[in-house]
Amino acid sequence: EAGVTQSPTHLIKTRGQQATLRCSPISGHTSVYWYQQALGLGLQFLLWYDEGEERNRGNFPPRFSGRQFPNYSSELNVNALELEDSALYLCASSVRDRGVSTDTQYFGPGTRLTVL
Amino acid sequence: AQSVTQPDIHITVSEGASLELRCNYSYGATPYLFWYVQSPGQGLQLLLKYFSGDTLVQGIKGFEAEFKRSQSSFNLRKPSVHWSDAAEYFCAVGARRGGKLIFGQGTELSVKP
Numbered sequence: 001e002a003g004v005t006q007s008p009t010h011l012i013k014t015r016g017q018q019a020t021l022r023c024s025p026i027s028g029h030t031s032v033y034w035y036q037q038a039l040g041l042g043l044q045f046l047l048w049y050d051e052g053e054e055r056n057r058g059n060f061p062p063r064f065s066g067r068q069f070p071n072y073s074s075e076l077n078v079n080a081l082e083l084e085d086s087a088l089y090l091c092a093s094s095v096r097d098r099g100v101s102t103d104t105q106y107f108g109p110g111t112r113l114t115v116l
Numbered sequence: 117a118q119s120v121t122q123p124d125i126h127i128t129v130s131e132g133a134s135l136e137l138r139c140n141y142s143y144g145a146t147p148y149l150f151w152y153v154q155s156p157g158q159g160l161q162l163l164l165k166y167f168s169g170d171t172l173v174q175g176i177k178g179f180e181a182e183f184k185r186s187q188s189s190f191n192l193r194k195p196s197v198h199w200s201d202a203a204e205y206f207c208a209v210g211a212r213r214g215g216k217l218i219f220g221q222g223t224e225l226s227v228k229p
Contacts, residue, residue, distance in 0.1 A: 004159075033216065043206065045216035056215050090159055105210075105217060107152070107160040 002027065004108035006091050012114045013081050021076040021111045025093030031055075032074040033094070033105055034066060038087035046089075049074055050096065081115045088112050118143050120209050122220035129197050130228050137192040137223050139207030148210040149190040150217065151181055155203045163205075166190065177201070202227045 005024045013019050025032050034046040045058040049068035057064075063079040072093075078085055089112075092105035121140045129135055141147060148167055152160040164175025171183040181192045190207060204224045208217040 035217075042221045043208075043217075043219040045218070048215055058216065088157075092160075104150075104162065104165055106162065109159040110157075112157070 004091055004093050004106055006089075006108040006111050008111060009109070010112045010114070012116065014116050015081055015083060017081050019078045019081060019085075019113055021078075021089050021091075021113070023074045023076070023091030023093075023108060025072050025074070025091075026095075026106055029093035029095045029106075030072050031094045031096060032068055032072065033092040034074070034076050035090045035092065036060075036087045037090060037110070038084070041087075043090070047076065078113070083115050086113060086115045118209065118218050120207050120218055120220035122205075122207055122223050124223045125221070126224045126226070128226040128228060131199050132196050135192075135194045135197045135201070135225070137205050137207075137225070139190045139192065139220060141188050141190065141207070141209045143188075143209050145211065149181075149183060150208040150210065151175065151179070151190075151192050152206045152208060153203045154206065154222075160206065163192070197225075197227055199227045199229070201225060 007022045031050040033048050036044045047066050048056040052068050066076040068074045088110045090107050090110045092107045094105045119142045123138050150165045151163040153163050154160050163179050164173050166173050166183045174180050179194050183190050204222045206222045207220040210217045
């Protein structure tokens with residue numbers, strides 16, 4: 001069974017540009033989560049999508065946004081990039097069983113975003 | 117406030133020695149608890165999880181963890197460390213209804229020959 005996949009592996013942008021990161025969950029998983037792992041700041045929750053809807057977002061500005069597609073894959077968009085957005089962005093997926101999340105999140109390898 | 121504390125930023129153990137990584141949590145409801153491991157530049161791999169029942173849980177790679185409600189702790193243990201265990205270890209807490217995980221700051225494990 002394939003795990004969570006993310007693309008691209010690395011992304012280099014300049015300040016002010018936009019970045020788009022993609023995530024494909026494990027087959028059968030309907031929830032997708034995004035986390036930011038920046039140097040010195042640890043793992044911070046960004047966004048949670050389930051069944052195509054945004055369920056929760058972390059303490060990040062609105063220029064961090066995303067969506068979930070009908071096939072449950074997801075996209076994270078970061079507008080007006082700032083230097084401090086440089087980080088490893090991790091996607092995770094989980095499955096909901098009869099409306100209850102098992103909350104076991106399985107992570108992808110991440111996208112390393114570098115903002116110059 | 118919900119939080120996870122991993123008191124040890126960096127631990128060095130000799131290969132073959134036992135290991136215990138500490139994790140303390142603060143959470144209003146009954147928590148789901150997890151340990152993940154991350155090799156440099158990689159994603160997170162789930163080692164084990166606690167939802168309910170037996171407070172001693174077994175995971176992959178010979179790891180185990182014990183949930184102690186009275187101490188709000190979920191420490192990770194391994195009886196004999198291998199050089200390949202060198203990595204960063206994260207403890208996390210989540211809600212039963214799903215949603216975000218709250219992570220500790222991580223403990224970096226080094227293994228010396």
